[in-house]
Amino acid sequence: MLSFGFGFAANQGGTCLVAAADELVRRQPPRLLVGLVSASAAAGLVAVPLAWAAAIDGLSITASSIHAPLLAGAVAFGFGALVNDTCLLGSLARLGDGEVRLLALPFGLAAGMLLIDQARHDRRAMWPSLLAAPSVWGTVCLLSFLIILTLVSIILAVSEPSRPRGRWPLVLSMLVLGATGGALFALSPSWTLAQLLQHSLLLRDMSTGVVALPAVAASVMGAFAASAGQGNMGLQEPSVLDLLRTLIGGFLMGVGISLIPGGNDGLILSAVPALSPGGFAAVLTMTATILIGLVGRRRLTRGGRIDL
Numbered sequence: 001m002l003s004f005g006f007g008f009a010a011n012q013g014g015t016c017l018v019a020a021a022d023e024l025v026r027r028q029p030p031r032l033l034v035g036l037v038s039a040s041a042a043a044g045l046v047a048v049p050l051a052w053a054a055a056i057d058g059l060s061i062t063a064s065s066i067h068a069p070l071l072a073g074a075v076a077f078g079f080g081a082l083v084n085d086t087c088l089l090g091s092l093a094r095l096g097d098g099e100v101r102l103l104a105l106p107f108g109l110a111a112g113m114l115l116i117d118q119a120r121h122d123r124r125a126m127w128p129s130l131l132a133a134p135s136v137w138g139t140v141c142l143l144s145f146l147i148i149l150t151l152v153s154i155i156l157a158v159s160e161p162s163r164p165r166g167r168w169p170l171v172l173s174m175l176v177l178g179a180t181g182g183a184l185f186a187l188s189p190s191w192t193l194a195q196l197l198q199h200s201l202l203l204r205d206m207s208t209g210v211v212a213l214p215a216v217a218a219s220v221m222g223a224f225a226a227s228a229g230q231g232n233m234g235l236q237e238p239s240v241l242d243l244l245r246t247l248i249g250g251f252l253m254g255v256g257i258s259l260i261p262g263g264n265d266g267l268i269l270s271a272v273p274a275l276s277p278g279g280f281a282a283v284l285t286m287t288a289t290i291l292i293g294l295v296g297r298r299r300l301t302r303g304g305r306i307d308l
Contacts, residue, residue, distance in 0.1 A: 003191065003215040006180040007092055007222025012230075013173030015039070016090025017264055018081050021290040025298065029159055034152050035174040036268055041149040042178025044131070044273030047186035048142060052134045061129040061186065064271070064278035073259025074282040076252050078289025080112075081264070082297075084249025087286075088194065088263045096223025101238035101246045108250020109257065110197050116258035129274040141275065149175075166230040181269035184215070189270065191215040194263045197254075256286075 013035060020032035051061050064070070081087040084105070086094055095102045131138045156171040163169065168176075184191050188211050190199060196212035227233040238246075257263050260282050262271065267286075271279025 001218075002180045002184050002187075003218035004222040004225070005176055006184060007096065007219035007224075008226040009168075009173045009176035009180065009222075010089055010219070011093045011096040011223040011226035012168040013170055013177055014090075014093055015174070015177060016093065017078075017087040017287060018085060018090060018290055018294075021287055021294055024291060025294045031156060031159060031170060034155055035170050038149055038152040038156065038171065039174040039178035039181065040268050040272045041145040041152070042175050043182030043185070043269040044145040045142065045149065046179050046182035047270070047273060048131045048138065048145075050183065050186045051132060052138075061132045061274050062126045063129045063274055063276035064126050066277050066281045069259045070278050070282055071285050073256040073261070074285035075256075075289050076112075076259065077256025077264065077282075078286040079293060080249045080252025080254075080256060081286070082249075082290050082293040083252060084246055088192075088253070088265050089268075092219060092223050095220060096225075096227040097232050098227070098235045099238075100235055101242040104238075104243050104246045105250040106193060106197060108247040109194060109254035111247075112251040112254020112256070113198055113258045114254075115251075116255060129276065131274060145273070164230060178269060181265065182273065185266060185270035188212075188215070189266075192263065192265060194254075194257045194266070198258070198261070 013032075015032065015035065017036075020030065020036060023030050023032055047061065077087075081090075084091070091102050091105055131141055153171045153175070156174070157169065160169050160171070189195070191212050193212075193216045196216060199212070224233065253263065260267070260278075262282075264283065264286060267279050267283050272283060
């Protein structure tokens with residue numbers, strides 16, 4: 001149920017790091033970027049109390065350090081998302097709209113992951129987040145999440161343009177995305193497609209699929225349901241170039257996922273709410289990479305001129 005709601009909200013919100021960066025390049029109001037901030041705050045408000053209530057093992061809320069492989073992985077992921085024209089969250093949303101080419105994405109992701117030596121991850125320091133157990137500091141952080149969520153929700157609600165029939169307000173879709181994503185990453189951190197591929201291909205841990213496979217399937221069904229409700233569903237037959245772009249982009253994102261480790265969905269909805277230094281660094285590096293790539297693309301297409 002959580003996975004279905006996650007996919008539904010992802011499609012409704014059209015959430016994507018590439019689209020959020022494109023708003024900045026075009027000097028448009030950064031509504032998607034603000035929406036991702038609200039989703040991250042909502043995720044923290046759900047995940048942290050779950051850990052404190054002993055509904056899960058609090059140690060699953062972990063933090064990581066900033067290191068060279070993580071930054072290199074974030075750059076690779078950013079370029080991959082740029083080539084693919086959408087990140088992992090955006091791929092889920094657009095697959096629901098019928099972009100058939102995105103069915104090739106898992107193959108690219110798997111190839112990128114297989115290129116990286118999985119054994120090196122075991123040597124990376126991970127430790128319980130400051131929010132893993134009840135504390136005064138944790139309470140202050142929860143209040144901060146609530147204040148951030150309230151403020152950005154007001155900003156999104158006030159600036160909401162007219163929307164198509166059947167489309168949720170962005171503030172609602174980000175709230176549902178954050179709440180369901182926070183619960184999913186807290187209850188089962190390996191529920192995503194990226195984690196399913198990593199565990200089954202590299203660690204040969206097929207038990208992960210018991211939860212991850214139906215969860216991923218449910219999220220895709222949620223995206224389809226949201227698209228159908230808006231009347232947007234329609235199969236888009238891919239060209240050879242489209243498939244090649246998806247495979248190359250997926251390959252680069254797979255490399256990034258293995259080096260970080262994790263994709264932008266886990267970073268935004270799990271690592272950042274856990275106050276992980278590595279999570280913040282990876283998201284900022286991904287976003288900066290995509291911004292630089294978009295600016296360079298615009299400069300090339302405008303013959304060396306860019307209006308910023």
